[in-house]
Amino acid sequence: MRLILVDRLTEKRFHFYPLALSRPVWELRCGMTSLLDKLLDRLFDRLETFEVAYFVPPYMADAYRESTSRSVNDPASLRGDDLLVVDARVKAAGFDVEPAGPSQVAVDADGEVLYAQIARADLEKLNTESIDALLDSAKGLLPSAEGSVPVWSYTWDLILANPEQLVADFAAAGRCGVEGTVEEPVAIRGSKKDVYVAPGALIHPMVVLDAAAGPIYIDEDVEIHPFTRVEGPCYVGKKSILLGAKCREGNSIGPMCRIGGEVEESIIHGYSNKYHDGFLGHAYVGEWVNLGALTTNSDLKNDYSTVSVTLDGKQPVDTGSTKVGALIGDHAKTSIGTLFNTGAYIGAMALIAATGKPLPKHIPSFAWFLEGVVTKGFGKGKLYETARTAMGRRGREWTEAQEAMWNEVFNMTKPVRSEAVKRGRRLLAAGKFAH
Amino acid sequence: MATVQERVVAVTARVLQLDPSEIKPEYTFTVDLGAESVQSVELVAMFEEEFGIEMDEDAALAVTNVGDAVAFITKVCQEQGVEV
Numbered sequence: 234m235r236l237i238l239v240d241r242l243t244e245k246r247f248h249f250y251p252l253a254l255s256r257p258v259w260e261l262r263c264g265m266t267s268l269l270d271k272l273l274d275r276l277f278d279r280l281e282t283f284e285v286a287y288f289v290p291p292y293m294a295d296a297y298r299e300s301t302s303r304s305v306n307d308p309a310s311l312r313g314d315d316l317l318v319v320d321a322r323v324k325a326a327g328f329d330v331e332p333a334g335p336s337q338v339a340v341d342a343d344g345e346v347l348y349a350q351i352a353r354a355d356l357e358k359l360n361t362e363s364i365d366a367l368l369d370s371a372k373g374l375l376p377s378a379e380g381s382v383p384v385w386s387y388t389w390d391l392i393l394a395n396p397e398q399l400v401a402d403f404a405a406a407g408r409c410g411v412e413g414t415v416e417e418p419v420a421i422r423g424s425k426k427d428v429y430v431a432p433g434a435l436i437h438p439m440v441v442l443d444a445a446a447g448p449i450y451i452d453e454d455v456e457i458h459p460f461t462r463v464e465g466p467c468y469v470g471k472k473s474i475l476l477g478a479k480c481r482e483g484n485s486i487g488p489m490c491r492i493g494g495e496v497e498e499s500i501i502h503g504y505s506n507k508y509h510d511g512f513l514g515h516a517y518v519g520e521w522v523n524l525g526a527l528t529t530n531s532d533l534k535n536d537y538s539t540v541s542v543t544l545d546g547k548q549p550v551d552t553g554s555t556k557v558g559a560l561i562g563d564h565a566k567t568s569i570g571t572l573f574n575t576g577a578y579i580g581a582m583a584l585i586a587a588t589g590k591p592l593p594k595h596i597p598s599f600a601w602f603l604e605g606v607v608t609k610g611f612g613k614g615k616l617y618e619t620a621r622t623a624m625g626r627r628g629r630e631w632t633e634a635q636e637a638m639w640n641e642v643f644n645m646t647k648p649v650r651s652e653a654v655k656r657g658r659r660l661l662a663a664g665k666f667a668h
Numbered sequence: 669m670a671t672v673q674e675r676v677v678a679v680t681a682r683v684l685q686l687d688p689s690e691i692k693p694e695y696t697f698t699v700d701l702g703a704e705s706v707q708s709v710e711l712v713a714m715f716e717e718e719f720g721i722e723m724d725e726d727a728a729l730a731v732t733n734v735g736d737a738v739a740f741i742t743k744v745c746q747e748q749g750v751e752v
Contacts, residue, residue: 586706601709608709612725651722658717661710 234332235284235314236276238269239364240321242290243345248387250544251562251581251598252502252519254642257289257297258321262485262500263391264398265406265450265468271325274405276317280332283317286310288364292641295634311361318349318368324383326401338371339378346372347382387550388517389542389557395500396447396483399466403427403448413451427465431455447482455487476508489627497532499558504627515556519563519581521623530573531591532558540576543595546649552576562598564620580650581642582616597650599643606657607650613643672719672745672752673738679714680734683707693735701734715741721748 240246240257249258259269266274276283286304289297294306304310317332330348336355339347349371351359358374360366385391409426413434421428423444430436433454440461442449447466451457455469460477463469467480470487480486483498491506497514501507505518509526516530533556534540540557541549559573562581570587573579580598588605596602601610617639621631670678673693681688684701697703697711712728715721715737721744731740745752 603706603709608713609725610709611705611729614726654713658713661713662717 234280235286235310235316236273237286237288237310237316237318237364238272238321239288239318239346239368240290241288241345241365245322245345245386246290247544249385250388251560251578252388252517254581254598254646255293255296255519255563255638257287257293258385261385261388261391262502263394264485265402268321268325268385268391272319272323272328275325275328276332283332284310284314292645293638296632296638299632299634306364308361308363311364311367312356313353315353316349316351316356318346318351318364318371320345320347320384322384322386323347324385327383330378336375337378338375339380339382340372341382341384344372347384348378349375350378351375387542387552388560389515389552389554392498392500392515392517392557393554395485395498396466399450399468399483399485400447402468403429403450403466406450408450413453413455423465437461452487470503481514498556502563504624504629514558516558516561518559518561519565521564521620522561523566523623524561525567525569525571525587527569528567528571528573530559530577531575532556534575542576542578544578546595546597546653549594564616564623566619580646582613582620582639584610584616595653597653598646600650600653604661606660607653608657608661609654613639672742673734675718676715676734676738676741679718680711680737683710683714691734693738694733696733697737698732719745719750719752721745721750 238259246253252261260267288306298305334350336350336352338349341347346368351371360370408429411430412432413430415430415436416438418438419436420441427444427448428442430451431453434451436457437459439459440457442463444465449463449465450468452469452471454472457475458477461475463480464482466483468485473487473490476493478493479495481497484496485500486492488503490501491508493508494510495512499513499516501518502520504520505522507513507524511527511529513530514532537555539555540552542552543549557576559577559579561579564581565579565583567585568587571585572591574591574594578595580596580600582599583596585602599613600607624631677688677691680691684703684707695701708729712723716723719741723744731737
């Protein structure tokens, strides 16, 4: 059997921006692992062996190929085997399809395919020239599956599910105890069965691991500096460093992050830094982000009403939750003292200079936020230079495929950015004339 | 109607808070007129606003002196059908 994971450029994909601008949705994280890991684990529970192939938005295919040995966007993977085609938004938990079952198709309320089970014999009846053609023909010719399929709808779903998922993932990992180094005195609250310190991890003296309300998983080669308090449930990824941090419950951090200050119920992808003081709560932070000292986000409104997020720069979307912090895209950088409003959207590659006031709730990708307005700044070339430097410092390469992908992201996000730049110009001109 | 050069000088004077008489075509924005990097970005934005044009930021920021800015903006205006 072959599992085909599909991430199509649909309207619903946009719900996962800015994080999904540069990665398939299944590379987003919740708990200790990615959504991909969870889907694969779910199937491994039922099947001992299966192949995996991916279909991603064409503009990111070359870049994604660099990070996987599996087939990406190859129509040949649509032929010659039983297929289980699964949309990137499908939640692993509750996805109870029997892989060896009969051919059938499940769609969402808008008719988009969530999964298609296709027996090899039935493939001959279908159009296998492309993933879109396959899904369209499968929808027309195969019987509909019964029952509902749980899906992730927005990025904040992952944030809100993170604490519970951390508990489930810790139990699934089945590890506890100290295999790394713990320098006394370190206080472990709660049951020691709810703490795992992996080999190579180093916990300095005067650290508190509080597992009373949930488990704590400290992965390999993590270093935790004195006066850090880690409250479970929490996952700290490989080679991350906590610098006197106040890690409240529900965080997924790393790998290779540097985290200080106060962090609560947030998901932080690899290679991102929040080295200094400042609060990050109910936030989702991409890769290679650098948050300057005292950068802080609000995650709760003063009137306790539900938080809205403006994904497209125009229409707010009600999250239905009273707690949602910032969504911060890959390679975004903030200056010291940056203040993000509740439910802020910070585009990928955005560069932000603080104003002393909470910033607008939507800052487009590739925006240079200077003097309180969105500008074109010094252009994307300078941002690429910075990205290349940041990655080089951690032994990672900025490749041609990545640059091509980001060029496409730049073009895709241009209309929203251009509007914001025009507004910024008008504000700037009004300010200058006023002088 | 003011010339492109007069308008460029007026915008530059406003952004950099200078007297227009201090601004000569051969003067560079950074060394002679003291523009900080953020002010260079502001200058590009204000030229766009003044002339109603869109400039490529990399090309615009490569322009170093007032006279070259006048020539560059004149060219962009022609390309974008803006009368000056």
